[in-house]
Amino acid sequence: MPTPTHTRELREQSRRLRQDAVFLRERAAELKARQAEFHELFDYWRAHYMWMVCAWCGANMGYKHMERPQKLNVSHGLCPRCLEKCKVIIEKRRV
Numbered sequence: 001m002p003t004p005t006h007t008r009e010l011r012e013q014s015r016r017l018r019q020d021a022v023f024l025r026e027r028a029a030e031l032k033a034r035q036a037e038f039h040e041l042f043d044y045w046r047a048h049y050m051w052m053v054c055a056w057c058g059a060n061m062g063y064k065h066m067e068r069p070q071k072l073n074v075s076h077g078l079c080p081r082c083l084e085k086c087k088v089i090i091e092k093r094r095v
């Protein structure tokens, strides 16, 4: 037979569990909303920014904003270091 103290403790424990359940449901709803915002932002970012990569060495050259959305989101160019190497090669060929 549960004692009055034991019954009180069980009620208190039950109350805390209900509070925790409410908190966790609210938190899950917040996270779901933020996840949707994140996906929306990611889709925009992916369509409107082009990742620039050096064609010679593969160096990350940052991102370029695109006015119109693009399906391809990687483009290649020459990083400053590779451009200098290229200039030296061209100069040697001229001599």
Ligand SMILES: [Zn+2]
Pocket (backbone or CB within 6 Å): 054, 055, 056, 057, 058, 059, 078, 079, 080, 081, 082, 083
């Ligand atoms: Zn490079």
